[in-house]
Amino acid sequence: MGDVRLTVDHLRLNYTGPFDANALYRQITGFIKEKGFDLELTKEFENETKTGKNIEWQMRPWKKLTDYVHHIIRVRVLIYDYTKVDAVVEDKKAKIGTGKVIIYLDGFIELDYFNKWEYRPFFQFLRAIYDNFIHKVYTERFEQRLTYDVNHLYHTLEQFFNMYKHYSIVSKVPSFASTSQ
Amino acid sequence: MRELRKAGKTVCPAVETFIYILYEIFTMEPWQVHKQLAARTSYLQYKGTWDMQDLYEFLAAYFSSHKFKFYEKRYVSKHPGPFGPETFHVWEARRNVEEYYRYIVDVFLHTFDTQNIDAVMKDGSKRNFTKGRLWAQIRGRVVIDHEGRWEEKSFYANLRSFYHKYVIQKKMEGIWWDNLQYTVVLKLQSLIKERLKMESEAYEHRYFHKVR
Numbered sequence: 248m249g250d251v252r253l254t255v256d257h258l259r260l261n262y263t264g265p266f267d268a269n270a271l272y273r274q275i276t277g278f279i280k281e282k283g284f285d286l287e288l289t290k291e292f293e294n295e296t297k298t299g300k301n302i303e304w305q306m307r308p309w310k311k312l313t314d315y316v317h318h319i320i321r322v323r324v325l326i327y328d329y330t331k332v333d334a335v336v337e338d339k340k341a342k343i344g345t346g347k348v349i350i351y352l353d354g355f356i357e358l359d360y361f362n363k364w365e366y367r368p369f370f371q372f373l374r375a376i377y378d379n380f381i382h383k384v385y386t387e388r389f390e391q392r393l394t395y396d397v398n399h400l401y402h403t404l405e406q407f408f409n410m411y412k413h414y415s416i417v418s419k420v421p422s423f424a425s426t427s428q
Numbered sequence: 429m430r431e432l433r434k435a436g437k438t439v440c441p442a443v444e445t446f447i448y449i450l451y452e453i454f455t456m457e458p459w460q461v462h463k464q465l466a467a468r469t470s471y472l473q474y475k476g477t478w479d480m481q482d483l484y485e486f487l488a489a490y491f492s493s494h495k496f497k498f499y500e501k502r503y504v505s506k507h508p509g510p511f512g513p514e515t516f517h518v519w520e521a522r523r524n525v526e527e528y529y530r531y532i533v534d535v536f537l538h539t540f541d542t543q544n545i546d547a548v549m550k551d552g553s554k555r556n557f558t559k560g561r562l563w564a565q566i567r568g569r570v571v572i573d574h575e576g577r578w579e580e581k582s583f584y585a586n587l588r589s590f591y592h593k594y595v596i597q598k599k600m601e602g603i604w605w606d607n608l609q610y611t612v613v614l615k616l617q618s619l620i621k622e623r624l625k626m627e628s629e630a631y632e633h634r635y636f637h638k639v640r
Contacts, residue, residue: 268627276630287468293626294475410528
């Protein structure tokens with residue numbers, strides 16, 4: 248493994264309320280695709296419990312920027328007690344999921360991912376000199392780009408959850424609400 | 429290890445194609461010259477109800493439609509425990525894409541704490557479902573020079589290394605591996621999720637390959 252640096256450390260997003268898990272999944276994977284990352288799914292767990300579904304997704308999108316630099320984002324989504332409920336949106340009946348979500352985002356930058364400068368201490372020393380002094384401006388720029396991407400994803404997810412704020416969950420659908428589907 | 433060195437073979441197991449060359453002569457570790465490009469293992473864990481027969485038929489049909497030969501390598505059914513029986517399915521699908529490389533997809537299904545339940549469908553028909561836990565692992569790999577034609581002599585092995593490293597490196601990583609990963613493995617994973625009606629049934633990366 249090359250020189251892996253933790254650039255964005257554990258951004259956390261908590262949300263409790265109505266949302267659609269499938270739409271969330273599509274949102275994340277769609278964002279990853281738009282940004283030119285390759286998707287890798289490392290965990291895909293779904294357990295049905297008495298209180299609802301417990302879901303865990305872990306993705307590790309990665310992107311090769313150059314032959315030397317590699318961006319990795321780790322997205323971990325934990326959903327608890329996810330159940331389907333009735334909701335009214337703009338006077339229309341809709342079936343929507345509700346539950347608790349915790350999302351963790353980490354950003355890693357991997358330098359020398361081909362491990363060309365890994366196998367001798369002297370080469371590692373040279374690599375450190377190169378990264379921290381000679382190539383410093385570019386290394387920092389790559390880190391900034393990764394930070395921007397991860398924060399952008401965080402912001403997108405915040406927007407996604409804000410969208411659901413105008414959903415009102417009802418125990419019984421009122422008579423005036425028409426079915427949306 | 430000494431015997432290997434005396435025989436002029438490398439002691440580095442990672443560098444298979446350099447087996448006839450002394451490892452010590454390299455100032456740096458040689459760049460990985462693959463004989464096999466492995467995709468990362470995709471995991472899937474599910475607890476709920478599913479139709480095992482349908483899943484099995486679907487997988488077999490999927491591989492058949494993608495020109496793979498499907499083998500059931502192992503079927504292990506353990507004696508039922510207090511929560512139900514435990515079953516291991518080890519499957520392998522192979523496709524000789526060209527003379528020089530082949531795709532292999534390994535599927536490992538582990539079901540446990542299972543119970544058979546009968547469900548009445550909307551049309552009144554009865555179907556048998558399985559309720560329990562499912563643990564699936566899917567791993568694809570591209571095996572290059574699968575017939576071992578370039579392993580007879582050290583010269584051939586070096587020639588192959590050169591060929592992989594300088595001539596078809598991009599093709600191996602960018603086309604063969606991508607094709608397997610995105611159009612077979614990830615697609616299969618998402619289709620299984622769809623079959624199990626999981627919440628993450630989406631296939632956003634279907635346009636990853638062949639577009640960029």
